[in-house]
Amino acid sequence: MKVVVRELEETQNLAITLANLLLEQQQKPLILFEGNLGAGKTTFIRFFVHAFPQGKQAEVSSPSFNLLNIYPTQPEIAHFDLYRLQGEELDTDLEEVLLSSKFIRLVEWSEHLPAYLNFADWLKISFHLQEKERILEFTAKGSMTNILSSFKKLISGKEVK
Secondary structure (H helix, E strand, O other), X not given: OEEEEOOHHHHHHHHHHHHHHHHHHOOOOEEEXXXXXXXXXXXXXXXXXXXXXXXXHOOOOOOOOOXXXXXXXXXXXXXXXXXXXXXXXXXXXXXXXXXXXOOEEEEEOHHHOOOOOOOOOXXXXXXXXXXXXXXXXXXXXXXXXXXXXXXXXXXXXXXXX
8 A cells, every 4th residue: 555645744644543553453563664764764653653652752763873762652662773784683682672572663774674584464664755745655464464454444535546
């Protein structure tokens, strides 16, 4: 599913809608983010995190240096930025958090995940920049296909390609 976004408020509404759906469904998924620098991944994540209980207190920024931020939301959100990883293996502490169902796990630059990690369930949001708009492409695998189907119904009024 592809969604055309022209305004920051549209990105915010998509992020909040997804967060509310996950809260309602009591899901703690793995969400993968792909897109070029400046495509809007961290902005989407900031709106997403702020939509959770205690999320407004979180200082959301891309964890480019330390690779992981854990936000004090309910449930907790683990935010990875794997830009610097580029094919290297994760250390055991990072891998443990990534594999944990205790957290909602958000992974920027998910294309840099080590090949040996194969996840059965995920939601992927790919950001594509065009002249005056962004195209957010949502795909899912495993049990997350049901979440994506529900999400599509919730945003049915949006420009979906």
